[in-house]
Amino acid sequence: MMALSLRTVFYCVGIPLLSACVTATVDEMVYNKPTAGLGGDSVVILGRRHASDYETEPDFVRCVGDYIASGDNSITVIDELEFLNAVYPWFEPRTAPLHPVDIERLLRQEPVAEKMAALKVEYMIWLDGSTERTGGSGSMACSLGGCFGFGTWSHDANYEATIWDFTDKTAVGHVNTSATGQSYMPAVIVPIPIIAPVQGTACDGIGQQLLEFLSSEQ
Amino acid sequence: MISVSRVTRLLLAVMLTGLLPGCGPAHVVVEGKFPAPLIEPLPMTLGVWYGDDFAGHEFFDESKSRQESSWIVSTGVAQVQMWNTLLDGMFTKVVQLTRPPSAGQPVANVDAILVPHVEELQYAIPRHTKVKVYEIWMRYRFELLSAGGTPVAEWNMTSYGKTPTGFLQSDQEAVNLAAVMALRDAGANFATNFTRVPAVRNWLQEQGVQTESVSP
Numbered sequence: 349m350m351a352l353s354l355r356t357v358f359y360c361v362g363i364p365l366l367s368a369c370v371t372a373t374v375d376e377m378v379y380n381k382p383t384a385g386l387g388g389d390s391v392v393i394l395g396r397r398h399a400s401d402y403e404t405e406p407d408f409v410r411c412v413g414d415y416i417a418s419g420d421n422s423i424t425v426i427d428e429l430e431f432l433n434a435v436y437p438w439f440e441p442r443t444a445p446l447h448p449v450d451i452e453r454l455l456r457q458e459p460v461a462e463k464m465a466a467l468k469v470e471y472m473i474w475l476d477g478s479t480e481r482t483g484g485s486g487s488m489a490c491s492l493g494g495c496f497g498f499g500t501w502s503h504d505a506n507y508e509a510t511i512w513d514f515t516d517k518t519a520v521g522h523v524n525t526s527a528t529g530q531s532y533m534p535a536v537i538v539p540i541p542i543i544a545p546v547q548g549t550a551c552d553g554i555g556q557q558l559l560e561f562l563s564s565e566q
Numbered sequence: 567m568i569s570v571s572r573v574t575r576l577l578l579a580v581m582l583t584g585l586l587p588g589c590g591p592a593h594v595v596v597e598g599k600f601p602a603p604l605i606e607p608l609p610m611t612l613g614v615w616y617g618d619d620f621a622g623h624e625f626f627d628e629s630k631s632r633q634e635s636s637w638i639v640s641t642g643v644a645q646v647q648m649w650n651t652l653l654d655g656m657f658t659k660v661v662q663l664t665r666p667p668s669a670g671q672p673v674a675n676v677d678a679i680l681v682p683h684v685e686e687l688q689y690a691i692p693r694h695t696k697v698k699v700y701e702i703w704m705r706y707r708f709e710l711l712s713a714g715g716t717p718v719a720e721w722n723m724t725s726y727g728k729t730p731t732g733f734l735q736s737d738q739e740a741v742n743l744a745a746v747m748a749l750r751d752a753g754a755n756f757a758t759n760f761t762r763v764p765a766v767r768n769w770l771q772e773q774g775v776q777t778e779s780v781s782p
Contacts, residue, residue: 401697403730433601437754459604478730480698 368544370529374553377522389470390424391416391562392431396476397441404475408507408551412475415555420563426467435463448517469514473558477507479547486533494537502530505550509558521561525553591626591636594738596644598746603655603757610775611659613676613713614649615666617683621646625687639689639702639741644749649682652753656760669715677773678718681709685722689744691737700740701728702748708756710766719765725752 393413395404406428413425432439438454445451455461482504488497504526511521529544623642629635653660665671667679686705692698703726710719727747729740761767761777770777 397728401699403699403728405730435604436601436750437603437757440750440754442751442754443758457606459606463604
């Protein structure tokens, strides 16, 4: 069964007169949602690290994992580094499977198949993307008397999650999220940074969709 | 009693001493933890020799302008740590040699001897490339010798590691992390391609060693 949804979230943080705002859009496409949760199985969330000019941040991967684990205590999320070390060298940027069918070839190796069975991996979620600073303006001068001026900058976050069913060796869902936010730093003697939580919003957006996919409670 | 001029000179000396580390090269002694490989070990005893150039490997890059600092990246200790862990998992037995192998002096109780070399190391930080990743690139040369010291195979291998910029992360911390990633990549490259090196594959077949395909 296939489901498609699109959500746009807009919210602001900061002081009432001057606030930092984030706009986030989440796209979701799901083919085969589990009907009874994960049971005793586990899910591993991994960052894609093939591109030469960016890296999916380990902090973002951890944030999404924490969001899912805190949203449903019955879901076991394996820590990314713990998993990468347990199956080294098969999920390094050079060797990681790019397509679900590659799993079959990987599992032909007995030690890998045994380790995967021990870890009870049911779903493997690949996160690909990054948060980039896209522009800035303003100026600030600091002296012994303090700082004066105003600065502003923006961040763009774009991430895609691809869900692989480890048993069926197929992709069963995609979630895209993009978030944009403007941060400000006015300074009258003391600079006051008002930071837009762009990456955090993207994490919440993608985390909520994945939680709805994986959890039997949602 | 200390005179005022002496106090001034002392204060000046202390201030200059404090400034000196800022003028020196950025030094990174690479430190990390390396996992054992999840691989079926090859049924052979491997001797391994780490030469002084390898075990004490250090990369020095002199600054090209007054705005940049020079860099020293010491990878030797981490290299030995990573390769010991990797080789221990790849072969049924590994023996670390205490003297360099030579053609006239056979080594007892080993099937082959591996001699790794780091031929080249390059690094890039965001200030150089304007891209928000720190990068380390290494080129290795390997010699595989018979127990009698005669050459069996010689090949080159590259490895690459990068890490994104992080909040409150120093250049040194990021270069260390990129180097650890490059070492992990070297291990992954070696583990998955060792039996595919044509001269190595032929030699293993001659020795009757079964090699399973370990394609990534």
